[in-house]
Amino acid sequence: MAWELDERLATPHGTVRWSRRGAGEPVVFLHGTPFSSYVWRDIAAAFTDRHAVYLWDMPGYGQSDMYDGQDVSLAAQQTVFTALLEHWGLERPSVVAHDFGGAVALRAALLDGVDYARLALVDAVSLRPWGSAFFRLVNADTEVFAALPAHLHEALVRSYISTACSRKPRTEVLDALARPWLGETGQAAFYRQIAQADERHTREVEDRYGELDIPVLVAWGREDGWLDPHHAERLAEHIPRARLRWLDGAGHLVQEDAPARLTGLLTDFLGAARA
Secondary structure, eight states, X not given: OXXXXXXXXEETTEEEEEEEESOSEEEEXXXXXXXXXXXXXXXXXXXXXXXXXXXXXOTTSTTSOOOTXXXXXXXHHHHHXXXXXXXXXXXXXXXXXXXXXXXXXXXXXXXSOOOOSEEEEEXXXXXXXXXXXXXXXXXXXXXXXXXXXXHHHHHHHXXXXXXXXXXXXXXXXXXXXXXXXXXXXXXXXXXXXXHTOOXXXXXXXXXTGGGOOSOEEEEEETTOSSSOTHHHHHHHHHSXXXXXXXXXXXXXXXXXXXXXXXXXXXXXXXXXXXX
C-alpha cells in the first residue's frame, strides 16, 4: 500500500509533492479533505495507458509541507493549483476533482481563467452549505479539539474518515488515510485545515457556474452523508453542459465505495474527448 509522490515544487504555501504517470492527453486529479492523492491511487492507475496522469497533495495534506501559520485555505490551494498547471505546461487538461478539490478547480477556472478540456466533479464542495455536522462543529471550536491527547485525536480521525464511506474501509486504507494527521505536526495540520474552511470561498464563485462552457460530469454517491446529495442536482442545474450520474450505495468517498463504477464513468467521460 506504499504511496509515494516523487516530485516537488516550492510554492508560497509550502513545498508540494506531485507525480506524473503514463503518457497521452493530460488529466489532473484533485483530492479533498481530510484526504490526499492516495484516494485516487487505483482509479488514476486505470488511465495511465492513455493519459499523462498528474497527482498532487495540496499544501497541508498528505506528503506536502505542513507547518504552523500555513495558509491552507481554498484560496491558497487555488493559487497553488494554477501555479502547478503552469509549471507542468498544461494549457487545457482534463480535471477530475473530489470534495473541496472541486471548489479549487472551479475557483481556478472562474477566477484565474484556467481552461479545461473537461471537468469531472465528484461529490464536490461547490454550493453552500457544505461540510458535515462534525466538520462544522470542529470549525466552530478548533482550539478545543486541537488540544486533545494524541490517542483520542487518532481515534477521532479514524472514526471521522470512516464515516465518509458507506461501509467501513479496509484497515490498511484507513491507516493510510489517517497517517498524515498523526503526530504533533499532523494533529496540528488536521485542525488547521478545518479552522480555515470558509464558505465565502464558494460564495465568491457560485453565481458564476453558468459561465462554464465545457463538458462537466457531476458524479455523486447517493448515500453521501457529508455533502447532501441534493447538492448534486443543484450543481448540475447551475452548469449548462453538465450531466449528473449517481453512484448507488456509495457514500462521500466514492473512490473506496464504488471504484469500478466511478472508473467506468470517468472512462466514458474522458474518452468522449477523443471521439
